[in-house]
Amino acid sequence: MxxxxxxxxxxxxTTRGxxxxxxxTTLTRFRGWxxxxxxxPRFLRVVTWAYIVWSIVPVLIAVQFSFNATRSRTVxxxxxxxxxxxxxxxxxxxxxxxxxxxxxSFKLAGADVLIAVPLGVLxxxxxxxxxxxxxxxxxxxxxxxxxxxxxxxxxxxxxxxxHIFTFVHTGTLAQILGHVTFSISFVVVIVRGRLxxxxxxxxxxxxxxxxxPLVALRSVLLPLLTPAIVAxxxxxxxxxxxxxxxxxxxxxxGPTDTVPIQIYAATRAxxxxxxxxxxxxxxxxxxxxxxxxxLTWRFFTRGERRAGKAAEDFGGAFDLT
Amino acid sequence: xxxxxIELSKLTKQFAELTAVDSIDLHIPGGEFFSLLGPSGCGxxxxxxxxxxxxxxxxxxxxxxxxxxxxxxxxxxxVNTVFQNYALFPHLNVNDNIAxxxxxxxxxxxxxxxxxxxxxxxxxLQGYERRRSSQLSGGQQQRVALARALVLNPxxxxxxxxxxxxxxxxxxxxxxxxxxxxxxxxITFLYVTHDQEEALTMSDRLAVMNAGHIEQIGAPQDVYExxxxxxxxxxxxxxxxxxxxxxxxxxxxxxxxLDGYELETRGTDRDVTGEAKIVIRPERIELEEHxxxxxxxxxxxxxxxxxxxxxxxxxxxxxxxxxxxxxxxxNTGGGIPYEQGTPVQLHLPVDAVRVLPSGTGDAxxxxxxxxxxxxxxxx
Numbered sequence: 001m002x003x004x005x006x007x008x009x010x011x012x013x014t015t016r017g018x019x020x021x022x023x024x025t026t027l028t029r030f031r032g033w034x035x036x037x038x039x040x041p042r043f044l045r046v047v048t049w050a051y052i053v054w055s056i057v058p059v060l061i062a063v064q065f066s067f068n069a070t071r072s073r074t075v076x077x078x079x080x081x082x083x084x085x086x087x088x089x090x091x092x093x094x095x096x097x098x099x100x101x102x103x104x105s106f107k108l109a110g111a112d113v114l115i116a117v118p119l120g121v122l123x124x125x126x127x128x129x130x131x132x133x134x135x136x137x138x139x140x141x142x143x144x145x146x147x148x149x150x151x152x153x154x155x156x157x158x159x160x161x162x163h164i165f166t167f168v169h170t171g172t173l174a175q176i177l178g179h180v181t182f183s184i185s186f187v188v189v190i191v192r193g194r195l196x197x198x199x200x201x202x203x204x205x206x207x208x209x210x211x212x213p214l215v216a217l218r219s220v221l222l223p224l225l226t227p228a229i230v231a232x233x234x235x236x237x238x239x240x241x242x243x244x245x246x247x248x249x250x251x252x253x254g255p256t257d258t259v260p261i262q263i264y265a266a267t268r269a270x271x272x273x274x275x276x277x278x279x280x281x282x283x284x285x286x287x288x289x290x291x292x293x294x295l296t297w298r299f300f301t302r303g304e305r306r307a308g309k310a311a312e313d314f315g316g317a318f319d320l321t
Numbered sequence: 322x323x324x325x326x327i328e329l330s331k332l333t334k335q336f337a338e339l340t341a342v343d344s345i346d347l348h349i350p351g352g353e354f355f356s357l358l359g360p361s362g363c364g365x366x367x368x369x370x371x372x373x374x375x376x377x378x379x380x381x382x383x384x385x386x387x388x389x390x391x392x393x394x395x396x397x398x399x400v401n402t403v404f405q406n407y408a409l410f411p412h413l414n415v416n417d418n419i420a421x422x423x424x425x426x427x428x429x430x431x432x433x434x435x436x437x438x439x440x441x442x443x444x445x446l447q448g449y450e451r452r453r454s455s456q457l458s459g460g461q462q463q464r465v466a467l468a469r470a471l472v473l474n475p476x477x478x479x480x481x482x483x484x485x486x487x488x489x490x491x492x493x494x495x496x497x498x499x500x501x502x503x504x505x506x507x508i509t510f511l512y513v514t515h516d517q518e519e520a521l522t523m524s525d526r527l528a529v530m531n532a533g534h535i536e537q538i539g540a541p542q543d544v545y546e547x548x549x550x551x552x553x554x555x556x557x558x559x560x561x562x563x564x565x566x567x568x569x570x571x572x573x574x575x576x577x578x579l580d581g582y583e584l585e586t587r588g589t590d591r592d593v594t595g596e597a598k599i600v601i602r603p604e605r606i607e608l609e610e611h612x613x614x615x616x617x618x619x620x621x622x623x624x625x626x627x628x629x630x631x632x633x634x635x636x637x638x639x640x641x642x643x644x645x646x647x648x649x650x651x652n653t654g655g656g657i658p659y660e661q662g663t664p665v666q667l668h669l670p671v672d673a674v675r676v677l678p679s680g681t682g683d684a685x686x687x688x689x690x691x692x693x694x695x696x697x698x699x700x
Contacts, residue, residue, distance in 0.1 A: 204375050205408035207395040209422035209473065216396075219421075223412040300412075 059283070066276035073273055083277040092278045100255040101262040102278060106285075107172065108247065108258060109240040112179040113233050119180070120187025121229060125221075127188065128195040139192075145185040153182060154249035161250070171252040178246040183239060187232040194228035227297040234293030238286050324386060325351040325476035325509030327372065332381035332391075334367050341367040343533035344381065349511065349526075351386070351476070354503050356512040356520040359530035360556070365513045368530075369479050372511065373402045386476060396425075400477040401470035405485055407462045409454035415441075415465050416450035422473045440472040443502070460491050467502070477509040484519065496522050517557050521545060529553045545602075547587075551677050554600045561606070561646045565599045567676070575676050580642035584618050586674035598677045605673035606648040608636065611664040618671060622646070624663045634658070640667060 024032070034043045065073045069080035080086060085093035092098045127139050145153065157178045161168045168174050202224060206216035222229075244260040251257050257265070259282050266275045329347040333340070342364040349355045357365040370376040372383055374395030383391040390398050401422070409418050419440055423433045441447050444464035454462055463483055470478055483499075484492045500523045503510045514520050520527045521541040528538045529552070537549045548554035554562065565577035565584070572588045577599055586599060611621070621641045628635040629652075636648045636659055646667070650658060659665065 201404060201406065201408040202410060204373075204395070205402070205404060205410070206421070207375070208373060208400075208402045209469065210396045210425040211421075212394075212396050215425060219425075220410055220412075224410075 062276050063280045063283075065273050066280045068273045068276075071272055073271060073276060083272065083274040084281075087274070090272050090274050092274055092281065095274060097257075098262060098274060098278050101257055101259045102281065104172070104256055105241050105259040105282065108175055108179055108243075109237045111176045112183055112240040113236050115176070116180045116183040116236050117187055117229060117233050120184045120232060121191050121225065123184065124188045124191035124195060125217075128192045129200075142185055142188050145182045146189070148182075150182070150243075150245040151249075154178070154246045157181065157246065158249050169252065170250050171256045174250040174252075175247055175256065175258075178250045179240045179243060182246065183236040186235050186239065190232040190235065191225060191228045194225055198224050227300045230293045230296040230300070234290045237289045241282055241286050326384075326386050327477060327509060327511065328382075328384035328387075329368070329372075330382040330384065332368065332371065332383060333379045334364075334371060334376060335379045340533050342371070342378075345530075345533075345535050347528060347535065347538070349509060351509055352507050354500065354510045354512065354523055354525045356514060356524040356527035357530055358514055358517060358520040358527050358556075360515055363530040364533040365515075365530050366481060369402075369481055369511065369513045372477070373400055373479050374398050399475055400479055401473055401475040402479040402481065403463075403466045403470050403483045405482045407454070407466040407483075409462055409465055409469070411454055413453075414450065415446065415452050415454070415457070418454065418465055419469045419472050421469065426473070436472050437468075440468040443471065443505075444468045459487050460495065463487065463495065467499075471502075471506060475508065477511060478503075480510060480512045482514055482516075483512075484516075485514075492519070499523060521557070529556060531556075547675060548600065548677070551598055551600075554598075554675075554677060559603050559647055560600050561603060561644070563599050563642065563644050563646075565597055565676075567594055567597050570594070570676065574671070577676060579620075582620050582642060584669060584674060585671050586676050587672050589676050599674055600677055601646075601669055601674050603635070603647040603649040604633075605670060606646060607668040607670065608638075608648055608650065608659065609666040609668055611666055613666050615666065618669045618674070620667045620669070622665055622667045624659045624661055624665055626661060627657055627659055629657060638665060638667065 033039065064076070066083055067079050067081065068077055069082060070077040083091050085091050088094055092102065123142070127135065127142060130138075157174070158170070161170065161174050161177075168177065202220050203213075203216050206220040207213070211219060242260065243258075244264065247258045248261050248264075251261060259278055263275050263279055266272070327347070327349040329345055331344045331346060332342055333344050334342040345364075345368065357368060359365045367376060371378050371391070372385075374390070374393060378391050381391065382389050385399065410421065413421065416437060419437045420433050423436060428436070437450075438447075441450065444467050446461060446464050446468065449457070449461065449465075454465065457465065466483070480499075484495055487495065496519055499510075503523075512520070512523065521544075524541055526538060526540050527544060529536045529544060531552050537544055537553045539547075544553060545557050548557065548560075551562070554560045563579060565579045568576040568578050568583065570576075570589060574588045575586045577584050577586060577597065579599070584599070609619070613619075615621075622638040624636060625639050625645065626637040628637070631652065633652050634650045634657060636650055637645060638648060639645050648667070
C-alpha cells in the first residue's frame with residue numbers, strides 16, 4: 001500500500017514526481033511504514049508489543065515451570081499438576097507452610113477489602129463534600145500513604161504497635177491494620193475522582209424531589225458510585241495480596257507469613273516448582289478479581305459510555321497502583 | 322389566590338468575596354409565569370437555588386405561600402426544580418426517575434403508577450417508561466425532567482435555563498409547549514434564563530437582573546418598550562442609544578435636543594434634566610426617501626451598511642447627528658431596498674423614543690423606596 005499508492009498519497013519524501021520514483025527498497029519501505037503520518041501507528045504498536053512481551057514472558061515462563069513434572073525450575077520435563085496437589089509432601093495443597101501462606105494472603109486481602117473500602121468511601125464522601133478551611137490540606141494529606149515508602153510505613157507501624165498500642169500484637173490483626181492503613185488512600189483517590197466527575201447535581205435533584213441526605217446517599221449516590229467502589233475493591237485486593245514489606249514487618253512468623261513472604265523465603269533456600277505454583281495461584285486469583293471488577297464497572301457504566309461520557313476510566317484508576 | 326405565591330424580602334447571598342444577590346425584593350403571585358432574565362453572573366441562578374434550598378441566604382426572607390422557608394432544607398420544600406442539564410438519574414429508567422419523588426413520599430404503588438402515567442401523558446412520552454436517560458434525545462430528557470418535577474404537584478416549579486442545551490428550533494417549539502403546560506397545570510413557574518427572547522415569549526412578567534439586583538420588573542411588552550434603565554434597554558434586544566439634552570420634560574411629552582435637531586419623545590414621570598440618553602428600537606425607526614418633506618422627529622442620514630438577515634434587512638445608518646443607528650426593515654421580497662451611501666431620512670416616531678436618565682445602569686435608585694442606593698426599586 002505504501003510503495004505503490006498513487007502519488008498524492010505516497011509517504012516517501014524521496015519521490016517527488018513519477019520519474020523520480022525509485023523502486024521501493026526494503027529500507028525505504030520500512031522507513032515509510034514508520035514515517036507516514038497518515039498510516040497506521042506502527043511505531044507505537046511495536047513499542048507497545050515489545051513492552052508487553054518483555055513484561056509477560058518471564059511470568060509465562062514461571063507459570064510454565066509450575067507445571068513441570070520434575071523438581072527443576074529451569075529444565076522443562078513434561079506437564080504435571082504435581083506441584084499443585086499431586087505431590088504428597090511438597091505440593092501447595094500438602095505443604096502446610098504454603099497452604100497457610102495462601103490462606104493468610106486471602107484472609108488479609110479479604111479483610112482489607114471489607115474494612116478499607118467502606119471506610120475509604122466514607123472518607124472520600126467527607127473529603128469531596130467538605131468545603132472550607134482545612135479541606136484542601138486534608139485532601140493533600142490523604143495522598144501521603146501513596147508516596148510514603150512502604151518500608152518506612154512498615155517500620156513505623158511496628159513501632160506504634162510495640163510501644164503505643166501494645167495491645168495489638170504482631171500477627172494477623174497488626175497485618176490487617178497495616179494493610180487497611182495504606183489501602184484506604186487508594187479507595188479515597190478512586191472514589192473521590194468519581195464523586196467529582198458526577199458532581200453534586202444528582203444529590204441536589206434527589207433533595208429537590210424530597211430525599212433526605214441519607215436517603216439521597218443510599219438511593220442515588222451509592223448506585224452511581226458502584227463502579228468506583230468495585231474498582232477500588234479490586235485494587236485493594238490486588239495490592240494487599242501483592243504486599244510484602246508491611247506483611248513481613250507485622251508478621252509474627254509461622255502461619256501469619258503470607259505468600260510473598262513464603263516465596264521470598266523459599267527462593268533463598270532450595271526452591272521447588274511449588275513456589276511457582278503458589279505464585280501462579282495468587283496471580284490467577286488476583287487477575288480474576290480485577291477482571292470481575294472491570295466487568296462490573298462496564299456493566300454499571302454502560303449507559304454513560306453509550307452516551308459518550310464515561311465519567312471515569314477504569315484503567316485510569318489503576319494508573320495509581 | 323392560587324397556590325405558589327413567592328415573596329422575596331431583602332434576600333442577600335454573599336459568597337466569599339462576592340455578593341451574588343444583593344438585597345432583592347420580589348413578589349410573584351401564585352400561578353404566574355415569571356422569568357428572571359440576566360447575563361451569567363447576575364445572580365439569577367443563585368436566587369433560584371436559594372428558593373429551591375440548595376443555597377442558604379446570607380440574610381433575608383423567602384416566603385412561600387406566606388411561610389418563611391429560607392432555612393428549610395430542600396427536601397422539605399414544596400418546590401421542584403428542572404435543572405439546566407436535567408440531572409436525570411442515569412441508573413434509573415424514565416419510569417423510576419419520574420416515580421423517584423413519589424417513592425420518597427411513600428405513596429402507595431397504585432397511586433405512583435397512576436400519577437407517573439399521567440405525568441408521562443402530560444409531556445407526551447407514553448411508551449418511553451423503560452428507556453434510560455442515555456437513550457433519550459435532549460428534548461425528551463427535558464420532558465422527563467419536567468414530568469419528574471410536576472408529578473409531585475409542587476406549588477412552584479423552578480426552571481434553571483431548561484432549554485439552554487437544545488438546538489434553536491427545538492427550543493422554539495418547547496417554549497410554546499412550556500407556556501401552554503404552565504397554563505394547563507396552573508402553578509407558578511419561575512424561569513431563569515439569559516435568553517431575552519425566551520423570557521419575552523413565555524413570561525407573564527419578568528425581572529431583568531444585573532450584578533445581584535433587579536433592574537426592572539414588568540410585563541414583557543412594558544420592559545421591552547419602556548426600559549427604565551440603560552442596562553435594560555441594552556440587554557433586551559438591540560437598542561439605538563443617543564446622547565441628548567433635555568429641553569423640557571413632563572408626563573405627557575418630552576422635548577430633547579440632539580445636536581441641533583429637536584425631538585419629541587414619549588412623556589416620562591422620571592425626574593430627568595440635563596444630559597440624558599434616548600433610546601429607540603431598530604424596528605421602530607422608519608426610513609424615508611431623501612427629500613421627503615422634513616418635519617418633527619426627522620433626521621437626515623446616510624446608509625452605511627446593509628445586512629441581509631433573512632426575515633428582515635438590517636440597515637446601518639449614520640444620522641446627521643453623528644450617531645450610527647440600526648434600523649430593521651421587514652423583508653417583503655422586494656430585494657434590498659437601500660444601497661450603501663444612499664442619503665435617507667430617518668423618522669423617529671414620538672411614541673417610539675424613550676428618555677432614559679443619564680448614567681442609569683449603575684445608577685442611583687429611581688423611586689427611592691429602597692434604603693440601599695445600589696438597588697433599583699422593584700415596581
